[in-house]
Amino acid sequence: MGGARRAATGWLFVGPSTLVILGLSLFPAGWAFYLSQLKWNGFSEARAVGFQNYTRMTDDPELGSAALHTLFFTVLYVPTSVLLGLGIALALNRRIRFIGLYRTAVFVPFVASAAATGILSNYLFDPQFGFVNSVIRRLGLPPQRFLEDPNQAMTVIALMSLWASLGFTVVVYLAALQDIPRDLVEAAMIDGANRRQVFWHVVLPQLTPVTVFTTIWQLIGALQLFDLVYTTTRGGPVESTKTIVYYLWEQAFKQLNFGYGSAVAYVLFAATMVITLAMILYSRFAKVQAF
Amino acid sequence: MALSTAPTPTTDDTPAGLHDGGDRRRRWRLPFSPYHLLLLPLAVVFVMPLLQMVLASFKTDAEIRQVPPTFFPAHPTVDGYVRLFHESDVLRWLANSVVVATCAILAHLVLCSMAGYGFSRLRFAGRGVSFVLLVGTIMIPTQLLMIPTYIMFTKLGVVNTLPAVILPWLTSAFGVFLMRQFFLSLPRELEEAARLDGCSQFGVFWRVVLPLAKPALATLAIFTLLGSWNDLIWPLIAINDDRWYTIQLGLANFQGQRRTEWSLLMSGNVVATMPMVVFFLVAQRQFVATMTFSGMKG
Structure with a gap:
């Protein structure tokens, strides 16, 4: 098989992926630097x-x-x-x-x-009716504010x-x-x-x-x-x-x-x-x- | 598959009592392995959030707001699901996600396996350079690409359409790399024999190599499925029009409007999560192999 023919076959296989990845990864990465x-x-x-x-x-x-x-x-x-x-x-x-x-x-x-x-975290850790606070209350501990508490x-x-x-x-x-x-x-x-x-x-x-x-x-x-x-x-x-x-x-x-x-x-x-x-x-x- | 092989003796339940006062141990031995005492609570902790999610989806909002809360729904109802399907476009979002994931998987399977085969088996001008460039992009994080890709897609007019979500999932350097590594591990003899029999290069790839590549293709498909189904940040940026929301974006934004309607939100969560959970339970071996493979990449 000649070099040109081999290159054509090779690029037929790798061309599409190479083009997409260079166009949607390498090019934007360079552009981001310009931006x-x-x-x-x-x-x-x-x-x-x-x-x-x-x-x-x-x-x-x-x-x-x-x-x-x-x-x-x-x-x-x-x-x-x-x-x-x-x-x-x-x-x-x-x-x-x-x-x-x-x-x-x-x-x-x-x-x-x-x-x-x-969304599940919001539900489980809800300060009023959340599952976690209900377990904590049952253990006799004070309920927590969780996601509403900055700490x-x-x-x-x-x-x-x-x-x-x-x-x-x-x-x-x-x-x-x-x-x-x-x-x-x-x-x-x-x-x-x-x-x-x-x-x-x-x-x-x-x-x-x-x-x-x-x-x-x-x-x-x-x-x-x-x-x-x-x-x-x-x-x-x-x-x-x-x-x-x-x-x-x-x-x-x-x-x-x-x-x-x-x-x-x-x-x-x-x-x-x-x-x-x-x-x-x-x-x-x-x-x-x-x- | 690795997980089904015998465990190493270090952590096996071999009678280690031989060394340290075995007699007392034997008398007090539990009727089951003591590891159950550790593993059962652990399993409960991991499953409980998902269980709470499913149980809440069958409760009424009034029951969810009860203090102390009920564990099982007192009067199981599908009201949450009914309202979800009436008051949101969840079916459309699901359909969008199915389209995105299907396109992503098909394109990944075709493009990554072709490129992987080219890079592993064919010799041609420019192969080395393009492979190095490709592998180099594995390190580039999405966060770096979001802004320029958004601008580029705006100029191309694809922002706010489903192709904007699909395009970045057509192929990936990681997938190409994965397939290349797999093809390198295959013996060449079969392909050479097929070539001698007059099969074309593409015929060899399609009829001889791909059927052998099923395990690698399964790994790639699961990897792509999880990534494209669960992605949030890119659809959030690329889509404003709620007709083209994916299920994840739809739910995230729906939550913003319906803060405390938990039965509704948990129904949506079940709808978004259960397809993946069922897939996982059915194809656990392949999922675990996929997770292990990404772990072995280093």
Whole structure:
């Protein structure tokens, strides 16, 4: 087959996908950078402002507090989802009766959408007739305001995020646990290691690549929190749950600050990349070999 | 499938009592594994929110507002569902979501498998460069693309139409990558034999390779189904006209109008969630394999 003919066949196969992905990913990503140098609301004349949108960010208290809220959520959500994911996977990794049912129960919330999870959160955590407060009252404790309390709203959102996403970390850990070679564990047992020692010195090191992966994955998700905020608190009460992406969405699609919105999006993208790369480099350095 | 294989001995219920005073243990042994005491409450915690959702959808608003609340509906009623179908366009939103998910899955299956095959098996000018560009876009988050894509779609006149929601789901770098990895793991001999028998390149792909790729295609289909069915932020941006709402956007906005009509809202939640739950229960193995695969991507 000649080179031209080969190229034609090849591009027939990869052309459509390449075109769509370049047109709907790479091109807009480049355009977003151009937009981030403009002051533009989509209607009026666009004005080139250089890096002004970026310098403006350093002096934007609303963005600062959105970053803090996002950080707070991340700290609540990421370590818990990784540790609980591991713990639940260890508990589920055995052959006992009904184990299939237990696994299904843990996985099934994963398929619920963020919109449904949000509406459900409003219902379960309703201060007056919510299920959670009815349990709390029955335990003889004072009912809580939950999503209506600026000090509790983000914690409730983190709890419901965990409910909806733990199935994922559990599945990943469970698969990794079952990939650990039996010989490794048996050899350690023969050498006289007890179960705790086997866990700390054999099982856990084998799981480290998965831990690095799930941490990065959950971290990226946490930094992009939007849907659950939109369907529960819309950033309130008193802006206590306004995250970076929620603020970005408001700036771009409520205030029509396309330029400033793009700049915020770029900084978020850069921050995510830096954190991800740092974690990958650290795992390389620590000889974890996750990537 | 990984989950059905035997558990590792570390966490097995092997009689560890051999080391630490086994006698006492044996006397007090439960008639069932002690792990049930941990796992049963855990399972209840995970299922309870969904159960509450379903139960509330069969209660009246008056019953839901009762303090203390009832657990099971005192007088089960489908009133919430009846009102949902009368007072909202939920059927239309569902139909929109079905159209979006169907288009997304079909386009993904065709385009990603074709590109994956091209990148794994065919040699041609420009292959390396385009593959690197493609894989590079996996890192780009949606948040970066929302604004320019919205502007672009406005100029193209597709904003506020269903294609605006469908277009970003036609194919994905992740899907292409997934299919390429799968094809690389297949032995080449079958394809070479088919080529020698005079089959065209496309014939080889269609008749020989695709039938072997069913597990990877199932993973891709589920991945696309979950993503396109559950997406909220992009429809929220691209659609203002309630005739083109997806089910997720429809419900999110409907909630804004009917804050406390819980039986109505929970009925809507059941309608939006149950298709995925049923799918999950029917095809649990494939779902779990999909979740595991995205976990192994790193």
